[in-house]
Amino acid sequence: MTPTASSEPITARHVIAVPYPGRGHINPMMNLCKLLAASDPDLLITVVLTEEWLGLIGAEERPPSIRFAAIPNVLPSELERAADMPSFVGATQNKMAEPFERLMDRLIEPIHFLIADTFLFWAVDFGNRRNIPVASLWPMPASVFSVFYHFDLLRGNGHHPFRLTEKGDERIDYIPGIGSIRLADLPSIVSMKDQRLLGLALRVFTNISKAQYLLFSSIYELESQAIEALKQEFSFPIYTFGPTIPYLNLETPTSFSTNESDDNDHNYLEWLNSQTPSSVLYVSLGSFLSVSHAQMDEIADGLLASGVRFLWVARGEAKRLQERCGEAGRVVPWCEQLKVLCHPSVGGFWTHCGWNSTMECIFSGVPMICFPLMMDQTTIRKHVVEDWKIGVDGKKDLAYGEILTSAEVAKIVKEFMDPASHERGDMAKRAREFRCWIFDGLLLGCDYLLSPDVINWVEPNYLVPLTRCCHVSSPWMVVS
DSSP: OOOOOOSSOOOSEEEEEEOOSSHHHHHHHHHHHHHHHHHOTTEEEEEEEEHHHHHHHTTSOOOTTEEEEEEOOOSOOTTTGGGGHHHHHHHHHHTSHHHHHHHHHHOSSOOOEEEEETTOTHHHHHHHHHTOOEEEEEOSOHHHHHHHHTHHHHHHTTOSSOOHHHHTTOEEOOSTTOOSEEGGGSOGGGTOSOOHHHHHHHHTTTTGGGSSEEEESSOGGGSHHHHHHHHTTOSSOEEEOOOOSOGGGTTSOOOOOOOTTHHHHSOHHHHHHTSOTTOEEEEEOOSSSOOOHHHHHHHHHHHHHHTOEEEEEOGGGHHHHHHHHGGGEEEESOOOHHHHHTSTTEEEEEEOOOHHHHHHHHHHTOOEEEOOOSTTHHHHHHIIIIISOOEEETTTTOOTTOOOOHHHHHHHHHHHHOTTOHHHHHHHHHHHHHHIIIIITTGGGOSOOOOGGGOOSSSOOOOOOOOTTTTSOOGGGGTO
């Protein structure tokens, strides 16, 4: 879909935003675009998606100054990409650039600035050829960026390749901006037997220095050491603009579709309203990577045995798992996660440690059970458990390749949610204090937010501070 041509003269500054085609990448890009649109009504933003992703999110509410444009489906389907991630990632690197450039050639409006996901490294080359300033957006922790950028240090110190079963607990301390870290806490693709994904990930750093800016969807105060270390590596500006979470939607009513399953799926907020404060464990293992049926069944049986009330988002397995769990909790295919986490009945979050989910959990001020699946999630677990001390490791005693049994699930959940536990009380207190420190005290924790002044086609070489998200009307009051 090409944006509709207008007969009116174009006076707005025009930004192109191109996210990597995955939910964990599109969400922060869209939230950044919404913040930009809210900061300047004269800003025109074109978000470039694949046709498949346009079908998935094209109807979502957005400001009128944000429009979508689409390139053909040159990638494997979103429904199948988890089965062969190397092929999918390779296609984003090798097949998107040409249709993207053709789309840009068809646009009537001049392009003044480009924001591109770091994994789409070809966008930097496009911007350089067209003399368009490019900001590379990294939608994961800055610490993970640092690991990949300094990967030669792992090789030089004899720590790659390695086997988790042999060296996973060995600690290193030579990656700039990162303190002592176990090899097992590095991004999971570092230690995978199949190294194709690692090779594709490292490829994106070959021309990162050719960008004009580097943006992190992180909060400066969370990762100040890693960010400051990276600022010493590059000559261009580096900025954080987190959290890229939908806190602007907290005050809007929840809207539901009209599917026949609505009566069962969408009264979860009413169910939460009937529970006692901090008594419910919210469970979600993400929207993309699958967990085996065997592991899901063990989690279901363990939750049931724990006696703890829970709300579980299980996508396509919701109906089956609800039948298995009975009346012990609610299992739904989808929910508005941030609203759930901010609900007073929710006292904890069993999470896969996706970066967006982690930011939402910190915003809500509840502790976490960490159950990472892959990529940056293993590093985020380390931050949550070891550095920030606002969660427990759900895989602490789990051997590599094994599944967590129902008995182990029940034990972890009971101890984690026990209101009489001093450990639980201390962790919950730290989570609340962490929220206050990051969000209340630091006004949403923004370091610098990308300002419309960056889209200055006369002198596009600086960013200016935006007054601490002043256009947001005290969202932290919703969760206090």
